[in-house]
Amino acid sequence: MENGVVKWRFKGRQELIDASAGTVRAVCDAVVSNLNPSDERPVIALGYGDPSSFPSYRTSPIAEDAVVDSVRSAKFNSYNSTVGILPARRAVAEHLSKDLPYKLSPDDVYITIGCSQATEIILAVLSSPGANILLPRPSYPYYEARAAYEHLQVCRFDLLQDKGWEVDLDSVQALADENTVAMVIINPGNPCGCVYSYEHLEKVAKMARKLGIIVIADEVYAHMTFGSKPFVPMGVFGSLAPVVTMGSISKRWIVPGWRIGWLVLTDPNGYLRKHGIVECILSYLNISADPATLIQGALLQMLEGTKEDFFSNIRNIMNEAADFCYDRIKDIPCIDCPYKPEGSMFIMVKLNMSLLEGIDDDLDFALKLAREESVIVLPGTVVGMNNWVRITYAVERSSLEDGVGRIRSFCTRNSKLKNPLCHKP
The missing domain is CATH 3.40.640.10 (Type I PLP-dependent aspartate aminotransferase-like (Major domain))
Known part of the structure; x- marks a missing residue:
């Protein structure tokens, strides 16, 4: 104590704060915080790999x-x-x-x-x-x-x-x-x-x-x-x-x-x-x-x-969702999908920054997508890939279709290709 003032000797470990800042949870939470509260549409969460809340993915x-x-x-x-x-x-x-x-x-x-x-x-x-x-x-x-x-x-x-x-x-x-x-x-x-x-x-x-x-x-x-x-x-x-x-x-x-x-x-x-x-x-x-x-x-x-039919059913649902996601995303202007997933729950999507207007990078893309369309995706910077995004297709099919549709609307609206017919060949 100095001059009647307690001098506390403890402080938080900054290294821990720095280490956690780039995790999926931390970044997705930051994206979620940018949602528009006046948007009455349901939030489509395509940033996490957790399908457990959806009826199609109930456990055995x-x-x-x-x-x-x-x-x-x-x-x-x-x-x-x-x-x-x-x-x-x-x-x-x-x-x-x-x-x-x-x-x-x-x-x-x-x-x-x-x-x-x-x-x-x-x-x-x-x-x-x-x-x-x-x-x-x-x-x-x-x-x-x-x-x-x-x-x-x-x-x-x-x-x-x-x-x-x-x-x-x-x-x-x-x-x-x-x-x-x-x-x-x-x-x-x-x-x-x-x-x-x-x-x-x-x-x-x-x-x-x-x-x-x-x-x-x-x-x-x-x-x-x-x-x-x-x-x-x-x-x-x-x-x-x-x-x-x-x-x-x-x-x-x-x-x-x-x-x-x-x-x-x-x-x-x-x-x-x-x-x-x-x-x-x-x-x-x-x-x-x-x-x-x-x-x-x-x-x-x-x-x-656990019977094999449980696993095969999950794989079939994932396969159909991955096919849908890949086929639809590759036709959206300003983004590319170079590889069709063969496993897990995710697809990596590359942003064509030269065709996007008013978007600075992948984090800005994710933040503005959340704000304008109430869709959550994971910025690729988090996984080591600048100007990419990670999208999960392990959600209910109706949610996936809605989410991909909103991504298309967002990209079309923010595209430099003002002619709506000037999409990908």
């Missing part, structure tokens, strides 16, 4: 029954192991092993609070002074935010849009140095909607082996594919390079609010254990929160009992 009755049974069993009301309860870890190991050339053990599996906590864990474990990781561009922005929080340096390799958003392996090799510890692969892709072939993933694994780094495989959209390429898990190549796979029930079962995911080590050669990664994961879990045991208790019934 098997999943709902599994949670009810878990609660009523009274077996999952107490604290449990920080790595997750054994039945849940065993269920995930068996579920993922179906697609692998070797069998996972429950000891390879750590149950997490969604895929987000899995991301937090592995980035915290890998963050040592001077270390860096390689992130794709475009990419899900949570990685960069968490890396900044952990003081883990980020280098961005490109995804090649003219090759279906494949990894630019030459870019990876050029970026990597003696401080590089891992690279991130998102498959099926967020935000691109791409699906990688077996051959391409094998090349990625061989590159990781050459560089001596971990492949962090974000597979939260695993098996949500509807193009010509089937989903291939990165763990198939765990014998070439150690793979840390992250997944969850959030997307495939359409229950993001249930907050259950996993971090899985596919490393038959034992490199992760030899180099202390396993020990560090266990240590991190000892000082972090645990996922709800009642949802863990439901995992076995969910993973084993």
Whole structure:
């Protein structure tokens, strides 16, 4: 206290504020705040990847029954192991092993609070002074935010849009140095909607082996594919390079609010254990929160009992929505859609700034679209792509049609092509 005035010694951590500013939630909230309150039309939210509120995307009755049974069993009301309860870890190991050339053990599996906590864990474990990781561009922005929080340096390799958003392996090799510890692969892709072939993933694994780094495989959209390429898990190549796979029930079962995911080590050669990664994961879990045991208790019934017709129905709805979105958007003046999605819930759309009038950049586009049409999209800057936007098609079909129609109206109104017939050829 000085001259009767208390001198408070605490203050907020600016780094945390800076790190969170570029997340999907933060930017979408900023766009939402620009909505016109006098517009009586319903808001069309095409910026988030959460279809759970729409009737067409309701989760499986098997999943709902599994949670009810878990609660009523009274077996999952107490604290449990920080790595997750054994039945849940065993269920995930068996579920993922179906697609692998070797069998996972429950000891390879750590149950997490969604895929987000899995991301937090592995980035915290890998963050040592001077270390860096390689992130794709475009990419899900949570990685960069968490890396900044952990003081883990980020280098961005490109995804090649003219090759279906494949990894630019030459870019990876050029970026990597003696401080590089891992690279991130998102498959099926967020935000691109791409699906990688077996051959391409094998090349990625061989590159990781050459560089001596971990492949962090974000597979939260695993098996949500509807193009010509089937989903291939990165763990198939765990014998070439150690793979840390992250997944969850959030997307495939359409229950993001249930907050259950996993971090899985596919490393038959034992490199992760030899180099202390396993020990560090266990240590991190000892000082972090645990996922709800009642949802863990439901995992076995969910993973084993959900019928294929539920998943195929969701894929069919997604496929039709992706087709509609791609076909309609590519005919809208001033924007281009270079790649038709083959998986996940998103499509990347490129803005032709030279044909837009009164629009400064992708953020300005999103803000004015919200203000004028009550449609929310995600500015591409958030995912590392200036003057692009990410749009989700995982909404009710009527909402998608309405939203795309409003985007067309907005682009036509703000186009330099004053002649309405001067659209794309």
